[in-house]
Amino acid sequence: MIPHCLILNSQTTNELLPILNEVNFTYLRIQKLDEILHHLKNEKFHFIILPIEDLKDSNSQEILENISKSYPNTLIILVTDSNHWAQTASFLKRHSAYDYIQFPFEDEHVKLTLERSFQYLNTKLKSQFIHEAENHLFKRVIEIFDWKKSLTHKENQNISADIIHQMNISLFQGSGIGTLMSVVSILISKSKFDTENNYYIVQKPILDLLSENYDAAKSMFDSMSISQSVIDDDQTIETTESPIQLLPIFEAESKFLEEALSLKSQKINISQLPNSVTNHKIRFNLEKITYTIREILLNAIKYSKEGDEIFVIFFHRENFLEIKIINPAYQNEDGTIGIPEKYETLIFEPFFRISSVVDDSYAKFEQFRFGLGLTLVKKIMDQHQTNVKIYNIDDNLKNDNTKDVCLTIRFPLFIEEKKNG
Structure with missing residues (x-):
């Protein structure tokens, strides 16, 4: 995951930008302190970076306390110097800020502070919503799906019952192997042997059903092969292209999914x-x-309803290209709406499902199965050193207090140096 920062613009914080670019952090700059809450309502940030000299009045303290209370999973980092130690210590003591960066900047110290803060945030998010009773299974799943190991490792022969359960759902419920076995059984019992010509007569509906479920089973094995190839590949993507290459892929995948779209x-x-x-x-x-694009589009299709529109919107913000895939949010089985904040991190974990209902209508379009779709999307994005997040946003078009689900991808942008010819 690539950290995303909200930065209060100043001469001091501007000198921080080259370091953030070097470590591939994405960021968005704002001009006024009172803009922060507006941006936090509409976008997810890991850090807010604020120059201490802009936090002198009582209103500043009130804004920071509001942020800490309302957005506890966004860490405030102060930029300070030797003239402001007392004020900095006061903010840290009150827990209005998490840490500080000293100016003038030392690159390694800045990187260490940000890395330490990010590790703290990740640990907090991981542990925040996992009950004690689930810890053993969670740790086991993470261990099994450590991307530095192959799934063929001997250690994975003792795969947990819960994982077997997920595979059983995918393999034997709905069309696929389970139905294929039933159809083969019907084929054997219902076929009539023509003794005179020495061949079996099979009714067309049975053969059609056999063909349909053979295709579904083949698709399932193809998806297993694709998933395995993604899981086993740990290499960072080094090849580069212009971002304009993304648009034709979105268009081609939207066309491929026309049949899936037509279902609702x-x-x-x-x-x-x-x-x-x-x-x-x-x-x-x-x-x-x-x-990745097929998976995120299909995910939006599956969790949208009749007649819904799904939007793909591109933005150029500071040092990154942002892609937002937006679809309406609906109530879940537990009464929550869309992607509740407590699920924003867990939803990328293996086998995690907000809904226990498996819709078989979209099986033939899926490349990733067994509850691994968004897990493998994140794996691929990590290889591209690109951030992916999913969360709820307000639907500002309808003015009826409805929510949308927003999956956001942020590609860091850079300009390649021209080689001397």
Whole structure:
């Protein structure tokens, strides 16, 4: 995961930007302190970076306390110097800020502070919503799906009963192997042997059913092969392309998913790429990016309802290209709406499902199964050193207090140096 920062613009924080670019952090700059809460309502940030000299009045203290209370999973980092130690210590003591960076900046100290803060945040998010009774299974699943190990490792022969349960759901419920076995049984029992011509007569409906479920089972094994290839690959993507390569992939995958969209009369609307990104590069592997785009579009389709529209919107913000995939949010089985904050991190974990209902209608379009879809999306994005998050946002178009689910991908942008010819 790549950290995303909200920065209060100043001469001091501007000198921090080259270091953030070097470590591939994405960031968004704002001009006024009172803009922070507005941005936090509409976007997820890991850090808020504030210069201490802009936090002198009582209103500043009130804003920081409001942020700490309302957005406890966003850490406030202060930029300070030797003239402001007392004020900095006061903010830290009151827990209005998590840590500080000293100016003038030392690159390694800045990187160490940010890395330490990010590790703390990740640990907090991991442990926040996992009950003690679930700890053993959670740790086992993480161990099994450590991307530095192959799933063929001997250690994985003792795979837990819960994982077997997930595979059983995917393999034997609905179309696929389970139904294929039933159809073969019917085929054997219902086929009539023609003794005169020495062949079996099979009714067309049985053969059609056999063919349909053979295709479903083959698709399932193909998805297992694709998933295995993604899991086993640990290499960071080094190849680069212009971001304009993304648009035709979204368009092609939307066309491929037309049949899936037709099941509930849905539509995908895709914006244009900003012209300002055309001179930049992103890390880019065509095959893996295609896997990712299909999965996130299909995920939005599955969790939307009749007649819904799904939006794909591109933004150029500071040093990154942001892609938002937005679909309406609906009530879950537990009464929550869309992606509750407590699930925003867990939803990328293996086998995690908000809903226990498996819709077999979309099985033939899926590349990743067994509850691994978003897990493998995150794995691919990590290989691209790109951040992916999913969360609820307010639907500001309808003015009826409804929510949307927003999956956001942030590709760090860079300009390749021209080689001397």
